[in-house]
Amino acid sequence: MRIDSFVDVLQTELTTTQYGQHPPELYDPIRYIMSLGGKRLRPLLTLMGTYLFTDDWEKAVRPALAVEVFHNFTLMHDDIMDQAPLRRGHLTVHEKWNPNTAILSGDVMLVNAFELMLNVEAGALKTVMTRFSRTAAEVCEGQQLDMNFETRWDVTETEYIDMIRLKTSVLLGFALELGGLIAGADAETTQLLYDAGVNVGIGFQLKDDLLDVYGDPAKFGKQVGGDIIANKKTFLLIEALEKGQGPLRSELDDWLRRTDFDKAEKVRAVTSIYDQLNIRQLTEQRIDDYFARGFDCFARIDADPARKAVLLDFVQQLIGRES
Amino acid sequence: MRIDSFVDVLQTELTTTQYGQHPPELYDPIRYIMSLGGKRLRPLLTLMGTYLFTDDWEKAVRPALAVEVFHNFTLMHDDIMDQAPLRRGHLTVHEKWNPNTAILSGDVMLVNAFELMLNVEAGALKTVMTRFSRTAAEVCEGQQLDMNFETRWDVTETEYIDMIRLKTSVLLGFALELGGLIAGADAETTQLLYDAGVNVGIGFQLKDDLLDVYGDPAKFGKQVGGDIIANKKTFLLIEALEKGQGPLRSELDDWLRRTDFDKAEKVRAVTSIYDQLNIRQLTEQRIDDYFARGFDCFARIDADPARKAVLLDFVQQLIGRES
Numbered sequence: 001m002r003i004d005s006f007v008d009v010l011q012t013e014l015t016t017t018q019y020g021q022h023p024p025e026l027y028d029p030i031r032y033i034m035s036l037g038g039k040r041l042r043p044l045l046t047l048m049g050t051y052l053f054t055d056d057w058e059k060a061v062r063p064a065l066a067v068e069v070f071h072n073f074t075l076m077h078d079d080i081m082d083q084a085p086l087r088r089g090h091l092t093v094h095e096k097w098n099p100n101t102a103i104l105s106g107d108v109m110l111v112n113a114f115e116l117m118l119n120v121e122a123g124a125l126k127t128v129m130t131r132f133s134r135t136a137a138e139v140c141e142g143q144q145l146d147m148n149f150e151t152r153w154d155v156t157e158t159e160y161i162d163m164i165r166l167k168t169s170v171l172l173g174f175a176l177e178l179g180g181l182i183a184g185a186d187a188e189t190t191q192l193l194y195d196a197g198v199n200v201g202i203g204f205q206l207k208d209d210l211l212d213v214y215g216d217p218a219k220f221g222k223q224v225g226g227d228i229i230a231n232k233k234t235f236l237l238i239e240a241l242e243k244g245q246g247p248l249r250s251e252l253d254d255w256l257r258r259t260d261f262d263k264a265e266k267v268r269a270v271t272s273i274y275d276q277l278n279i280r281q282l283t284e285q286r287i288d289d290y291f292a293r294g295f296d297c298f299a300r301i302d303a304d305p306a307r308k309a310v311l312l313d314f315v316q317q318l319i320g321r322e323s
Numbered sequence: 324m325r326i327d328s329f330v331d332v333l334q335t336e337l338t339t340t341q342y343g344q345h346p347p348e349l350y351d352p353i354r355y356i357m358s359l360g361g362k363r364l365r366p367l368l369t370l371m372g373t374y375l376f377t378d379d380w381e382k383a384v385r386p387a388l389a390v391e392v393f394h395n396f397t398l399m400h401d402d403i404m405d406q407a408p409l410r411r412g413h414l415t416v417h418e419k420w421n422p423n424t425a426i427l428s429g430d431v432m433l434v435n436a437f438e439l440m441l442n443v444e445a446g447a448l449k450t451v452m453t454r455f456s457r458t459a460a461e462v463c464e465g466q467q468l469d470m471n472f473e474t475r476w477d478v479t480e481t482e483y484i485d486m487i488r489l490k491t492s493v494l495l496g497f498a499l500e501l502g503g504l505i506a507g508a509d510a511e512t513t514q515l516l517y518d519a520g521v522n523v524g525i526g527f528q529l530k531d532d533l534l535d536v537y538g539d540p541a542k543f544g545k546q547v548g549g550d551i552i553a554n555k556k557t558f559l560l561i562e563a564l565e566k567g568q569g570p571l572r573s574e575l576d577d578w579l580r581r582t583d584f585d586k587a588e589k590v591r592a593v594t595s596i597y598d599q600l601n602i603r604q605l606t607e608q609r610i611d612d613y614f615a616r617g618f619d620c621f622a623r624i625d626a627d628p629a630r631k632a633v634l635l636d637f638v639q640q641l642i643g644r645e646s
Contacts (some may be wrong), residue, residue, distance in 0.1 A: 020460060026467040077430060081423040100404040100470065103426060107400060108463040110430065114437050115456035118449065125448055126441065133438035137343060140431040144349040147423065 001310055006047045006057075010040055013061050014068075019112050029093045029105040030112070033072050036088040041318070042175040043068045048311040049179015049193055052303040059121075060182045063128065066116035067175050070132075073109035074139055076102055081147065110136075124181050131181070135174040142167025149233050153241065160238050161202060169201030192297045200294035200315060206287045209234035211322065213271055214280055219322040225267030231256055235286070236279050240270075243277050291319055324633055329370045329380075333363055336384050337391075342435050352416045352428040353435070356395050359411040364641070365498040366391045371634040372502015372516055375626040382444075383505045386451065389439035390498050393455075396432035397462055399425055404470065433459075447504050454504070458497040465490025472556050476564065483561050484525060492524030515620045523617035523638060529610045532557035534645065536594055537603055544646040548590030554579055558609070559602050563593075566600050614642055 014034065020027045043064035050060035078084075079092040080102050086092060094102035113136075120128050145163040149155050177194040185193070211220055212227040213236055227234050244252050252273050255266055274280060298312060337357065343350045366387035373383035401407075402415040403425050409415060417425035436459075443451050468486040472478050500517035508516070534543055535550040536559055550557050567575050575596050578589055597603060621635060 020464070023464060023467045023471060025471060026464060077426055081426060103400055103404060104463055104467055104470075106430075107433065108460050110433055111456050111459040111463065114452070115460070118452055118456070122445075122449065125452075126445065129437070129441055129448075129452065133434050133441070136434040137431050137438070140427055140434065141343070141346060141349060144346045144427055147427075148346060148348060 001051065001307070003044070003310065003314055006044050006051075007040070009058060009061055010043050010047065010064065013065050014040075017065060017116075019069075020108065025097070025101060026105055026108055029076070029097055029101055030069075030072075030109050032096070033076055033087070033093055034069070036090055038088060039318075040068060042071055042171060044314065045172065045175040045197065045311075046179040046182075048314060049176045050183045051179075052301070052307050052311060053180065053183035053185050057179075057183075060179055062116050062119035063178055063182060064175075066113045066119075066132075067171070067178065069109055069116060070113035070136060070139075071171060073106050073113060074143070076106040076109065078143060080106075081143070120182055124184070128178060128181050131174060131177065135170050138166045138170045142170075155233060155238050155241075157235070157238060157242065160233070160235060164205040165198060165202055168205050169198045172201035172204075173197030189301055192301050196294045196297035196301075198294075199290045199297065200319070203287050203290035203294065204318065206235050206283060206290065207319075209236055210280070210283045210287065213274060216322055221323040225263070225271070228267050228270045229263050236274055236283055239279050239282055240274055240277055243279075244273065248273055248276060324374065324630070326367070326633065326637055329367050329374075330363070332381060332384055333366050333370065333387065336388050337363075340388060340439075342392075343431065348420070348424060349428055349431055352399070352420055352424055353392075353395075353432050355419070356399055356410070356416055357392070359413055361411060362641075363391060365394055365494060367637065368495065368498040368520065368634075369502040369505075371637060372499045373506045374502075375624070375630050375634060376503065376506035376508050380502075380506075383502055385439050385442035386501055386505060387498075389436045389442075389455075390494070390501065392432055392439060393436035393459060393462075394494060396429050396436060397466070399429040399432065401466060403429075404466070443505055447507070451501060451504050454497060454500065458493050461489045461493045462491075465493075475556075478556060478561050478564075480558070480561060480565065483556070483558060487528040488521060488525055491528050492521045495524035495527075496520030512624055515624050519617045519620035519624075521617075522613045522620065523642070526610050526613035526617065527641065529558050529606060529613065530642075532559055533603070533606045533610065536597060539645055542645040548586070548594070551590050551593045552586050559597055559606055562602050562605055563597055563600055566602075567596065571596055571599060 019030045019034075043061075046064035046067055047057050047060050051057040075087060076093050079087055080094045080099050084092050085095055090096075092102070093105060097105075114129075114132070117128060117132050118125070142163055142165070145159075146167055149160070149163065173194040174197070176197040177190045180190040180193045209227070212222070212232075212234065213225065215224055217224045223229075226232075227237075231237075240252055241249075252270065255261070255270055255273075258266070294315075295312075298308070298315075301308070342353045342357075366384075369387035369390055370380050370383050374380040398410060399416050402410055403417045403422050407415050408418055413419075415425070416428060420428075437452075437455070440451060440455050441448070465486055465488070468482075469490055472483070472486065496517040497520070499520040500513045503513040503516045532550070535545070535555075535557065536548065538547050540547045546552075549555075550560075554560075563575055564572075575593065578584070578593055578596075581589070617638075618635075621631070621638075624631070
């Protein structure tokens with residue numbers, strides 16, 4: 001089995017699913033955001049999670065799509081809250097239409113996600129829906145924490161990890177767990193799938209933070225240093241604020257306060273502060289730790305090695321990315 | 324059985340339910356809007372719908388609360404879209420906190436509603452969740468249609484009825500249907516419950532429109548003529564726009580265009596146009612029709628007459644209200 005098989009079936013499902021017709025003002029933005037692409041990471045994890053235990057992985061396609069619809073709902077609403085102009089290089093829904101449309105289309109996407117998720121066998125329904133709704137609530141909690149952190153300068157590493165766990169990682173964990181639930185895997189196994197996804201997910205997010213500063217400009221898709229320019233509270237900045245003392249901390253505080261600055265100079269200066277505090281090594285160590293925990297969970301899952309290899313190769317490829 | 328028993332148990336559930344704790348910015352607005360009161364019409368309909376067929380109506384309490392949480396989610400998000408300053412005499416969530424909080428708290432309320440709705444027996448779960456998600460999507464469709472109508476002057480009676488059916492009536496229908504589903508009633512009966520709720524619900528909404536113009540100022544809670552002052556596209560205005568011709572239509576158009584006017588004079592003038600077009604009689608006839616259709620559905624439900632009387636008395640009381 002090659003990853004392309006999963007991608008192809010998912011792509012067909014993505015292009016044939018009807019989210020609703022009338023009124024078009026409500027459903028056009030859904031078709032729009034779902035067509036903007038993305039790696040389709042979450043539904044692919046669900047399909048591979050099911051394939052670990054059964055050849056009949058296609059029965060996971062609609063629930064897998066539910067996860068992707070939910071993820072895109074969060075993007076639509078987060079973009080309103082963050083006043084983001086662009087999403088994947090295209091206008092965000094609230095910019096292309098208006099905020100009210102983005103609110104209401106997002107609402108109906110969340111409903112659609114729950115509706116699509118009902119396409120599991122009767123025996124798995126209660127657990128799938130319970131776990132999905134719990135995860136969905138946690139993702140909202142993570143987004144609220146992220147917004148709270150914008151105005152706080154004393155966020156601890158523990159708080160930050162908890163925020164990214166909720167905002168981004170629990171959905172990756174659930175995507176994998178869902179695959180196992182659909183395949184009828186036992187509770188210990190689905191827990192391992194969840195834990196694997198959560199830990200790898202935290203690693204991904206920390207790596208995002210790291211690449212923004214230390215990524216190869218030739219490979220990194222975005223502007224290196226974008227988070228530094230925007231004072232974004234990343235793992236690196238939180239560590240620097242926790243560890244920096246004396247003149248170094250004053251210098252950091254000064255850069256964070258300045259409203260008028262040369263962007264390249266700020267990126268160079270803050271990166272130098274990170275360097276002096278060994279933030280890069282610390283972050284890389286945390287990333288390695290979370291990936292290792294994730295792979296330890298994968299290792300403890302009892303499944304056919306050839307099937308596991310498909311999933312592990314996919315995850316390894318994601319871990320190795322530099323953009 | 325008296326209505327007070329249902330109210331008491333529901334009230335206990337409302338005050339003891341935990342929507343979530345952390346972060347408080349996310350959950351405080353939920354506790355706030357849920358504490359603002361209201362008639363709790365929808366969950367009471369669910370409880371009475373279950374009581375029609377079984378003494379064990381308390382098993383419907385959590386799903387009934389799910390309907391109320393969903394209803395309040397729609398209020399929280401509609402208030403943002405309508406830029407409403409007040410809800411039930413108190414600040415709306417987006418005014419008391421901010422729009423982002425109202426978006427995100429609303430999102431987690433919608434999730435909570437789905438989570439609460441899972442508290443039904445396994446045999447009813449798939450149907451309940453399917454019907455709930457379909458209804459939830461329809462309510463969003465109704466809100467979008469309502470917003471679309473704000474900028475249209477050619478809305479037909481059929482379109483208007485369809486809008487209010489989606490925006491407000493399908494949830495009343497579902498609330499009753501849900502009661503039947505939880506009690507294990509057959510498909511024909513749950514369909515009758517749904518149809519009864521939808522038809523009575525349309526009657527309620529048309530009566531709201533009527534009372535705004537022809538209500539007794541001593542009994543009507545709000546300012547009589549408020550919809551006329553605001554050019555709100557009610558059933559009465561839509562009928563007047565459909566029926567008015569010649570000088571009468573010109574006079575109506577003129578009042579709709581004016582930005583500077585004496586409120587009492589506008590209310591008198593537009594009411595006089597309605598009178599000349601017999602809009603009151605037409606509206607009263609439509610209201611009677613929808614109520615009659617609803618009661619016809621109730622009549623065809625095979626249930627113990629004493630139990631039915633509890634529900635019918637409650638609905639009759641709602642129909643008779645003048646505020």
